[in-house]
Amino acid sequence: MVSGFCRVAWLWLALVWLAGAAHAAPRVVSLLPALTEAVCMLGACDTLVAVDRYSNWPDAVQALPKVGGGLDPDVEAVLALRPDVVLMSASAVRSVPRLRALGLRVVTVDAERYEQVPALLQKVAQTLQLDAQAAPALWQGMQRQIQALAATVPMEARGARVYMEVSGEGYAAGQASFVGEMLAQLGVRSVIPQAMGAFPKIEPEWVLQADPDLLVLPQASAQRLTQRPGWRHLAAVQQVRVCRYTPSEGDALVRPGPRMVEGARWMARCLREVWG
Amino acid sequence: MSSGRAAWGLLLLLGVLSLLLLGLGLRVGSGWWQQPVPDFVLFEVRVPRLLAAWLSGALLGLAGAIAQGLFRNPLADPYLLGSAAGASLGLALALVWLGAGMVGSGLGAALGSTGAAWLGALGAVWLTLTLARGAQHTLRLLLAGVVVGVVLGAMVSLLGYWRPDILVVMQGFMLGSTAFAAWPAVQLMAVVLALSGALAWGYAKVLDALAAGEETAQSLGLPLPGARVVLVWTLAAATASSVAHTGLIAFVGLAAPHMVRALVGVTYRWRLPLSALMGGVLLLAADLVARVLLAPQQLPVGVLTAVLGGGYLLWLMSRRRGLWGGP
Numbered sequence: 211m212v213s214g215f216c217r218v219a220w221l222w223l224a225l226v227w228l229a230g231a232a233h234a235a236p237r238v239v240s241l242l243p244a245l246t247e248a249v250c251m252l253g254a255c256d257t258l259v260a261v262d263r264y265s266n267w268p269d270a271v272q273a274l275p276k277v278g279g280g281l282d283p284d285v286e287a288v289l290a291l292r293p294d295v296v297l298m299s300a301s302a303v304r305s306v307p308r309l310r311a312l313g314l315r316v317v318t319v320d321a322e323r324y325e326q327v328p329a330l331l332q333k334v335a336q337t338l339q340l341d342a343q344a345a346p347a348l349w350q351g352m353q354r355q356i357q358a359l360a361a362t363v364p365m366e367a368r369g370a371r372v373y374m375e376v377s378g379e380g381y382a383a384g385q386a387s388f389v390g391e392m393l394a395q396l397g398v399r400s401v402i403p404q405a406m407g408a409f410p411k412i413e414p415e416w417v418l419q420a421d422p423d424l425l426v427l428p429q430a431s432a433q434r435l436t437q438r439p440g441w442r443h444l445a446a447v448q449q450v451r452v453c454r455y456t457p458s459e460g461d462a463l464v465r466p467g468p469r470m471v472e473g474a475r476w477m478a479r480c481l482r483e484v485w486g
Numbered sequence: 487m488s489s490g491r492a493a494w495g496l497l498l499l500l501g502v503l504s505l506l507l508l509g510l511g512l513r514v515g516s517g518w519w520q521q522p523v524p525d526f527v528l529f530e531v532r533v534p535r536l537l538a539a540w541l542s543g544a545l546l547g548l549a550g551a552i553a554q555g556l557f558r559n560p561l562a563d564p565y566l567l568g569s570a571a572g573a574s575l576g577l578a579l580a581l582v583w584l585g586a587g588m589v590g591s592g593l594g595a596a597l598g599s600t601g602a603a604w605l606g607a608l609g610a611v612w613l614t615l616t617l618a619r620g621a622q623h624t625l626r627l628l629l630a631g632v633v634v635g636v637v638l639g640a641m642v643s644l645l646g647y648w649r650p651d652i653l654v655v656m657q658g659f660m661l662g663s664t665a666f667a668a669w670p671a672v673q674l675m676a677v678v679l680a681l682s683g684a685l686a687w688g689y690a691k692v693l694d695a696l697a698a699g700e701e702t703a704q705s706l707g708l709p710l711p712g713a714r715v716v717l718v719w720t721l722a723a724a725t726a727s728s729v730a731h732t733g734l735i736a737f738v739g740l741a742a743p744h745m746v747r748a749l750v751g752v753t754y755r756w757r758l759p760l761s762a763l764m765g766g767v768l769l770l771a772a773d774l775v776a777r778v779l780l781a782p783q784q785l786p787v788g789v790l791t792a793v794l795g796g797g798y799l800l801w802l803m804s805r806r807r808g809l810w811g812g813p
Contacts (some may be wrong), residue, residue, distance in 0.1 A: 278784065284784065285665060285666065286527050286531045286532065289526065289527050300583065303599045305666060306656070308666040313530075327526050377650075381650055411647060414546060
């Protein structure tokens with residue numbers, strides 16, 4: 211009699227637990243800013259239980275625990291949070307196998323190209339078991355916004371050749387990069403051809419020969435523009451066709467991910483200011 | 487006989503220290519002030535990490551003792567034959583060629599960053615041996631090792647210059663860290679330590695004889711050519727296994743044998759196991775300090791071993807004038 215009651219009680223408890231598990235939102239740890247941003251843009255910010263130290267957008271994630279970086283996560287802290295899934299970059303070659311070996315479900319996402327963004331959104335939406343239309347709808351909305359921004363670019367700016375530096379050390383965004391693809395969407399193009407790769411290190415002299423129509427640089431390095439050998443001869447320098455971006459604007463511009471609309475908006479404004 | 491007793495004493499001391507540090511390490515997480523952690527964190531992260539730190543340090547200590555005996559040079563360290571640069575190049579090439587595939591599937595995932603580093607380290611030693619035309623000539627071996635180290639190091643730098651996206655991973659590797667060591671790493675390093683320890687111990691007499699000079703060693707009728715080849719590969723395997731799992735930990739391989747010989751003057755039969763123990767204790771202690779110093783941020787343990795090891799050697803140097811020529 212007692213054992214029968216126990217059996218019923220256990221069964222009941224198991225059912226309650228199963229029902230709870232089926233309804234509970236997954237506990238997500240994101241170890242890449244672009245993925246954190248994707249989760250939040252898909253409206254699932256509240257599933258995040260921790261993020262990496264570089265995730266800084268939207269403001270809601272600032273309050274979450276930080277568990278190291280994608281390449282050097284605090285393994286103990288991640289495991290102790292018992293997440294249902296960990297979202298990471300596929301380039302974290304040392305930390306991904308370690309977290310998987312601990313039995314965690316790790317979903318890796320490649321985020322380097324424009325055309326990978328819809329797949330990124332789709333993968334995140336699937337992982338979080340969101341509505342099947344959530345990712346395509348977001349992507350279509352983003353594309354519409356970028357097309358609208360492209361329409362605001364002045365005619366004179368169309369086809370302009372842009373030199374955009376992503377760091378003070380002379381690494382620049384080529385046509386093959388995420389940034390280059392965004393520029394193309396706006397009707398301008400990077401001076402650095404496909405063949406040179408995504409973010410090659412560029413000789414100052416090469417820039418002189420290429421003579422770009424517009425320079426886009428990080429605020430920190432843009433101040434010493436004329437000190438670079440020969441650069442005062444550049445048409446873009448002489449006619450002050452230069453845009454400078456702050457670190458947070460740089461995040462939106464350079465991070466391949468769902469904030470590309472923000473980046474495109476900044477770039478379109480830069481083009482309007484220079485040629486408007 | 488008193489040196490024998492001192493050696494037993496040191497053995498006991500290092501053994502007890504190892505156990506104490508392991509026990510302490512169980513209490514210290516990635517933050518000193520954390521509440522007690524669940525068991526699964528303890529057994530799946532903390533314990534393998536502690537054991538891996540000890541084993542990696544022991545491998546470096548052993549390799550350092552072999553290197554200093556083999557090259558009859560107190561400045562010799564395990565990375566001398568180019569294995570450090572080789573491991574870095576192996577990892578850098580894998581990152582460039584296989585890239586994201588290393589966490590996905592296929593060749594990259596099967597090889598892994600550990601496998602790439604391991605192959606690179608052994609490949610570099612093979613290259614050094616080839617350039618030196620065998621292991622028989624100490625100076626030639628040393629020079630070839632330096633050349634291989636410099637050239638492969640330059641290639642790593644070039645790859646990083648071309649592909650700055652690999653730099654962050656490479657930097658982490660070059661600083662050394664025990665944060666990602668798991669049970670398979672512990673098992674593999676334990677096996678390699680046992681094998682290389684036994685092999686080197688078997689040739690301890692050769693190392694002792696070499697200390698007295700190559701002519702002496704030859705005149706004693708020891709199997710010198712064969713022994714040198716075995717010792718070089720033992721050194722290479724021990725170093726490669728450590729480096730592949732925990733990156734380029736600085737100074738432990740140089741400092742551990744030094745500290746042993748500063749504390750007790752003994753033959754290699756003692757010096758080899760004592761150096762291994764000393765290496766294990768050093769890296770384990772450094773790893774503990776690295777974990778709490780900047781918690782919850784992580785300090786790569788290699789930075790700490792370099793600072794502490796360098797400081798200790800300097801202190802030793804000023805205290806014992808005879809050290810560099812020492813017994």
